[in-house]
Amino acid sequence: MDGRPVLVCTESEDATADLVIAELNRRQVSVLRFDPGRDFPARATLTARITAGGWEGRLTVGERAADLSAVRSLYHRRPSPYPADSGEQVARFTAQENRRGLGGVLGALPGCLYLSHPQAIARAEYKPAQLAAAIRAGLTVPATLITNDPGEAKAFCAAQPTIYKPLHAGAYEVQGEPAGIWAAPVGEGEVDGGVSRCAHLFQARVSKVADVRAVVVGEEVFSALITSPPGVVDWRAEYRNLSYEPVVCPDALRGGLMRFLAGFGLNFGAFDFAVTDDGAWWFLECNPNGQWAWLEAAAGLPVANAIADLLENGASPHD
Template sequence: MILLVTNKRDVTTDFVVLELRRRGVPFFRLNTEDLPQCEIAMPDGDPARLILRGIEGELDLSEITAAYYRRPGGLEADDADPVAAYVTAEWSAILRSLWNGLEGRWLNSPFAILRAEDKPRQLAAARGVGLRVPGTLVTNDPEAARAFLADGSTVAKPLRHALVDVGEVGSVLFTSRVARIDEEDAAAFRRAPIILQREIPKRSDVRALVVDDDVFATRIMSQRHNETQVDWRRGVRTDLAHKVCELPRDVAEACVAVTQTLGLRFSAIDLVEATDGDFWFLEANPNGQWAWIEQRTGAPVSAAIATALCSSDAP
């Protein structure tokens, strides 16, 4: 049986569900928001023998042959309950036991995902497998930043979180060009590290989805619109053209290699196709979105993921 760990609103998992149903493969979808409504038993305190009973039926970890960690949701507890924080923490501990109990059966282990989210580690891994990586500086030192800016066109992007809680809606930090750091900005700059990276003149952006040895690459024609030229996500344009892309063999093999170096079987790698035709590595999202790529291009990503899950050896 295949385990899918996600949340109730995750459309991407729906694609995998449809593919597994088409193949007649049994699966269990665990929407983690529902966990506090479940009953669990863990004989001998052994995570590998965990049994969970809930609204979706019974889950016995000993019967799981492979698992896909997609987008677990936050645990839903009763805010009016005076011990809600305690209850949430205890169920979170059960989830960690579940993650451990399935070690060796994950498409991407949750712990490997956590390690792979380290962007400086990604850049080092990419260089190590021969991918081109733009000149980069991670800093909160205004003087070091000014020296870096003086050497050429530069973009800035967050080291980890792209969302800032400002007001009720919040704010998204897109990749943006930065030309200078004024003295009045220096104090704010020192508050947190940031990634500064040499800007590569683009022909297009490329998202390469790696599933084991398969690579599904898509050109995103970001240079056709002013607002998407630096960061294709800006503006949320529904008319942003996507085209299937055949990467050079050495680049595709390097994408597989960097994924494996990070301890992953799946990753969503963002590349820049430069105006001279070279490909440059930006980052690897160890749990990146892919459903819209399949919708726009027909790339059989859900089929590749289902195959990867079905090919995993039983414990």
């Protein structure tokens, strides 16, 4: 590949990444797209040597190859995990070697801008760390309890209207069908001994009039006001009944978003806020690799263009 390529690590079907790649193609920026967990080592070959200037060598995927020392940026979208489902010892070993070998080299490229670095994304996915970082950044956070003590949970729910939300949005099935676990109201009488089986997150319910998703790309903030039917706690459960409009992020809040991302070393974040009738934005969570593509048309937010700008500018290999 000629020039300084952009690496895009994502699964084979990713409409969000497609928007960014299409914009980079329009700008005639070289792009190497691949899925580490699926393509390596079946379709991809890595040859990397350590030098005084960092890692040098080539990553070849099919008939295309990228000079590792010339990569200007890496867009870590949503790659498949390195397969380790098999209980066989060899399968587990190779999966870990691939993750630490290929993944380790890709995470240590000289002069490469990461959107964002995989290790930074992993750190920021922990909700307890997010909430603590949000408070340090000056954002307003609802009262929150994480516990496996049913008595503590009952007391918290008795003190104020409360919601329960999962600490991780992992795969879940109901009667064999994929299902989401949304944030939902929970009362004192609904708390039972099942709480003792794992950590649970309980949070004071914000009396909101709308929600906001604020997508931060580098130094730019794109915000959409999301209006859902009355009484809806988690707007993700009502996609067909939502309305969107662009909204300006308050200047005082913008600084908090930048401090939050800087604390984790992120160049991107999809923040969710609950908005009350007095105009206050209450921090709920930040997805360090969250979705935004549907907001391009729904709210007129040019996020793909901003991401392409960041990836195209990249970083000097001598920085």
